[in-house]
Amino acid sequence: MNARLADRLATVMFWMGAAAVLAILALLLGYILWHGIRVIDWRFLTTPPQTIAAGGGVGPQIFNSFYLLLLTMFITAPLGLLAGIYLAEYAGKGRITEYIRLSIETLTSLPSIVVGLFGLLIFVNMTGWGYSLMSGALALAVINLPLMVRISEESIRSVPCELREASLALGATRWETMWRVILPSAFPGLVTGAIIAAGRVFGEAAALLYTAGMSSPILNFSDLNPWSPTSPLNPFRPAETLAVHIWKINSEALIPDVRRVADGSAAVLILVVLLFNICARWLGRRIYRRLTAM
Template sequence: MNSRIADRIATVMFWAGALVVIIILGSLTGYVLYHGGKSISWDFLTKPPQVVRAGGGIGPQIFNSFYLLVLSMAYTIPMGLLVGIYLAEYAGSNRWTEIVRLSIETLNSLPSIVVGLFGLLVFVNMTGWGYSLISGALALTVINLPLMIRITEESIRGVPASLREASLALGANRWQTIIKVVLPGAFPGLVSGAIITSGRVFGEAAALLFTAGMSSPALDFSNWNIFDSSSPLNPFRPAETLAVHIWKVNTEGLIPDLRRVADGSAAVLILVVLGFNLAARYLGRIIYRRMSAT
């Protein structure tokens, strides 16, 4: 076969495969948004679900999802940055670093249900916290930390070695070079990675079933005492996130308008995850242009 013909056939196959994936994803997304978009309103986004009569919404579930995001990323980002910097700048190629990278790859491939059972044993039972936001946040940290470490390591390795050499030649020590030269150079990739990692929090349900719980107490949004069980800021209260809520209303069927709530919740969840991914690409591009002056 002529090499030119083989190249054209391979190109057509690649385009066809990409087109099939785009059609499948677009069809699924369009179907969910079409059926769920009709249910989205201000009341739906702010009111709690109604068990007795129809007309409830997903207000507490949205707040729980964002609050869990903040708690989880407060652990994930600092730890991911520190480990990523160590692997990229300090760790050499030896048996110890091979064990660390193997452990990271193993954690990254663990099913979320396994992480949930681990969180149930350690964060829920051994600590005595019970089903709580803090237990769910730590479980999500176990899930997202390997990805954040890999993103940090790859972003730092992508910084040209000439920048490090120039900084050291000007008299800066190694730590000053990392803080003032390497990290700013890797900042666009770090921002994009952090946002993408944050988006994974919203779609997680299996691990949260065993750690954060499947119900939320009645919340008083005027109560800012984090030690009060009715305060929305209390990290030791159980919390039902948006993804868990979708699973719950479809399996239990206790609310009269479950189809409306489930479709609307799924549409909101897709829009939030899509927004996080678009924001990651947009911010990464803007930051790169400003820092590279291109």
């Protein structure tokens, strides 16, 4: 076999592998959307779920998912970015750095159900918060933090050394170089890491079963007091997310239209994740162009 034929065969195999992945993804998305898109309407998206009667929606679950996303990323993004900067720019070779990397790798491999049990013990019971949004956000932060740290470190390391040297040669301090040169150049990778971490927040269910709970109080959206039990802004109230709701109605729901609600909820979750990824990447490109004037 000559080199040209081997190159063509390898190219065909690569294209076949990519096509197989796209076909599987299209099949899964098509199946979920085909069964669920007919259920979605304004009433389904805004009304609360029913316990026994038919016709319930997923309004509170959608709000809880986005609120949990904000709380989780508010914790994960700054800590992950600062840890990534430290490991990429300031940490030298030594035992402490090795222990930090070992801890990050260990946390990355932990099953989410184990993190959920840890959250149940620490964030739910020991703090006295009970099942709450804050407990779920801290548990998800434990899951997402290693990923955010690794992506931040790799994104910062991928910035060419010439940019650092040029900035320092012009008289900039190390912090000014980091803030004005390295971070804008690493911004696309940081956005990608944030999107991946946010996507895990939307799809996570196992850890939230033990921390955020499987129920949600009747929310009064006119009550903006964050300490009111019925306020949607209260971070210490139970909050069933959309992913947990899908698991719950498929396992223990008593409503007669279980299949309808399950199909509609799955389709809403898929559409929300797709829309969030598209908007986040569009926003990330705009911010990157502003920061780099490109």
